[in-house]
Amino acid sequence: MPNAIPPFTxxxxxxxxxxxxxxxFREAAESCGISQPSLSVQIKTLEEALGQTxxxxxxxxxxxxxxxxxxxxxxxxxxxxxxxxxxxxxxxQSGLAGTIRMGTSATLGPYLMPxxxxxxxxxxxxxxxxxxxxxxxxxxxxxxxxxHDLILTQLPxxxxxxxxxxxxxxxxxAVLPSDHPLAEREGLDNPDLADxxxxxxxxxxxxxxxxxxLCSETGAFLxxxxxxxxxxxxxxxxxxxxxxxxxxALYVRSEIDARAAGDVVTRPFRGRRFSxxxxxxxxxxxxxxxxxxxxxxxxxxxxxRFPELVIEG
Numbered sequence: 384m385p386n387a388i389p390p391f392t393x394x395x396x397x398x399x400x401x402x403x404x405x406x407x408f409r410e411a412a413e414s415c416g417i418s419q420p421s422l423s424v425q426i427k428t429l430e431e432a433l434g435q436t437x438x439x440x441x442x443x444x445x446x447x448x449x450x451x452x453x454x455x456x457x458x459x460x461x462x463x464x465x466x467x468x469x470x471x472x473x474x475x476q477s478g479l480a481g482t483i484r485m486g487t488s489a490t491l492g493p494y495l496m497p498x499x500x501x502x503x504x505x506x507x508x509x510x511x512x513x514x515x516x517x518x519x520x521x522x523x524x525x526x527x528x529x530x531h532d533l534i535l536t537q538l539p540x541x542x543x544x545x546x547x548x549x550x551x552x553x554x555x556x557a558v559l560p561s562d563h564p565l566a567e568r569e570g571l572d573n574p575d576l577a578d579x580x581x582x583x584x585x586x587x588x589x590x591x592x593x594x595x596x597l598c599s600e601t602g603a604f605l606x607x608x609x610x611x612x613x614x615x616x617x618x619x620x621x622x623x624x625x626x627x628x629x630x631x632a633l634y635v636r637s638e639i640d641a642r643a644a645g646d647v648v649t650r651p652f653r654g655r656r657f658s659x660x661x662x663x664x665x666x667x668x669x670x671x672x673x674x675x676x677x678x679x680x681x682x683x684x685x686x687x688r689f690p691e692l693v694i695e696g
Contacts, residue, residue: 390432393465395425396458399437399447402426403455406444429454479677480509486531489516490590490614491553491661494633496535499685506681518587526666533665533675535682537589540664546672548663548679549695551686555593555657556635556649558618559627563648570651576601580626582617585610593659594629614638622646631659632691660695 401411402422412422430437437451447455487496496514503510517525522534523541540547557571565575581603583594591610598605606626611617617628618639630639635649663679665672679696686692 391429393462395429396454397462398422398425399429399451399455400459400462402438402445403447403452406446408445411445479503479507479674479681482511482513483674483678484513484515484530484532486515486517486522486525486534486536488519488522488536488588490584490588490631491535491537491633492516494631494637495682495686498688499682502685503681519589520587526664532669532671533663533678535661535663538660538662540662544667545664546667546669546675548676550661550663550679550682551695552658552660552693554632554651554691555590555629555659556632557627557652558621558630558635558639558647558649560622560624561645561648562624563627565627565650566648568650570653572653573601576603579603580606582606582609582611582620582626582628584614584617585612590629590631590659597629597657618647629657633689636689636691658693662696 398411398415398417401414402408405411405414408423409419412419415422426438433450433454435450435454436448437454439446439448492514493516496512500512500514503512515531519536522531522536525531526534526545527542535550538547538549557565559566565571565579568575576598581594581598583605584591586592595605597603609620609625611620611628614630614634615638617630620626621628629652630649639647639649663675663682665675669675683694683696687694
């Protein structure tokens with residue numbers, strides 16, 4: 384069985400490539416910054432490790448054997464790849480590059496990330512984001528298991544093993560049928576929710592817990608018969624008169640204000656003080672905290688274009 388670790392070094396491959404380029408031991412040694420005897424020893428050591436004669440030795444220019452030329456060709460590919468790793472490391476230390484696996488909540492990602500990705504493509508062309516949506520509870524399990532490098536989710540998150548970069552606070556607006564009696568008001572407050580039926584997402588979403596607590600506080604009735612599986616489902620059920628609901632501002636901007644369908648209306652609640660905190664989360668031992676902090680800054684820069692968001696961090 385072949386050894387798992389190659390019996391040669393990248394430095395030896397570099398010496399062989401230099402010898403092929405210069406066709407002279409002394410000139411090759413000078414180009415590599417070592418003495419001629421040292422280069423000769425390293426080439427000989429490489430030949431012994433591979434069990435192949437790589438260099439034709441004799442008078443005149445130095446030429447590589449057939450095996451030498453093939454080893455040199457493949458060695459150059461390895462040297463290029465190694466340099467690429469070094470370049471990537473430098474880029475990651477000073478900026479954003481490579482492929483980052485990001486998980487995001489389905490109640491947030493579709494309405495924010497297209498704008499973020501477009502901005503990052505212009506500012507960091509060497510960066511690639513691989514984005515997958517999941518519920519907040521699944522996101523925490525997946526980042527624990529190493530399926531994501533970081534996640535974009537509602538805060539807070541449990542556990543001391545994570546680094547959190549707060550990004551912004553997103554208002555949550557009341558959404559009700561356009562013919563609902565409360566639609567005549569400019570804004571809603573706690574007394575307005577008393578005895579109202581409120582629709583929300585399933586318990587897999589952090590938004591469920593937030594709205595459930597609000598219903599307990601205000602005396603609203605949290606519907607258990609119809610738990611939406613998406614923000615669109617909640618909007619549609621509200622439009623059908625099944626109750627009112629609460630939806631995040633970025634969703635409202637994208638799917639209600641932009642479409643102007645007229646089947647529902649949105650109203651600020653508690654003078655726009657009802658909101659959720661959004662952050663970027665990664666494992667503390669990831670070793671990429673500098674790059675992820677820069678990504679958090681880039682997301683904040685994009686978020687500043689939306690006046691309804693309150694930037695944090």
